[in-house]
Amino acid sequence: MALVDMYSKCGCVEPALLVFEGILDKDVKAWNAIISGVAMNRNAKKSFELFERMNAYGAQATVVTFVAILTAFTYAGFVDEGLLLFEQMGVVYGVEPQLEHYACIVDLLGQAERLEEAETFTEEKIGGFEGGDANVWGALLGACKIYANVEVGNKV
Known part of the structure; x- marks a missing residue:
């Protein structure tokens, strides 16, 4: 291996x-x-x-x-x-699913420029800011930076 x-x-x-x-x-x-x-x-x-x-x-x-x-x-x-x-x-x-899988899905949606869907996913599946971790929020924030989505980025 x-x-x-x-x-x-x-x-x-x-x-x-x-x-x-x-x-x-x-x-x-x-x-x-x-x-x-x-x-x-x-x-x-x-x-x-x-x-x-x-x-x-x-x-x-x-x-x-x-x-x-x-x-x-x-x-x-x-x-x-x-x-x-x-x-x-x-x-x-x-x-x-563990938090790392949720982060993967947030990244998957974010990289596809589906930022609002990624934000909704974090709120519904993880419980928003209280439920996520740095990987989840970092994936969403990274996508906000790539696509210059200040509105979602400010929430994050």
Whole structure:
């Protein structure tokens, strides 16, 4: 797994995939390493393909798995896919969303210039300023800066 991680961090996705494919007994840590590695190199489709393979293989997705996939969807602008996966986390995969997943969704919506929706999401799902953390509010504030949305930025 260390090689998968190293190759991924160097931007060498193909060697990372080759090393991963050579692992005979793939545990959830191996799956998370390759899914995260491919995601950090902004290949959302491949990340999701690996996620589906992981499920077919019988490995149980974790909190880390979903952070990687949601991050990949953010990079690719796959907003609807990310929202659907977020809704399925607990029901289908048995992983209850954590604050880092909420931050991913806020970032997903914010990067798609859906700032008001991101703000509503934080208020309804997290409980507004009392429920969020620096990652949630930082994602929203970062999107406000990118899109020069002073109104939402002032609220944040």
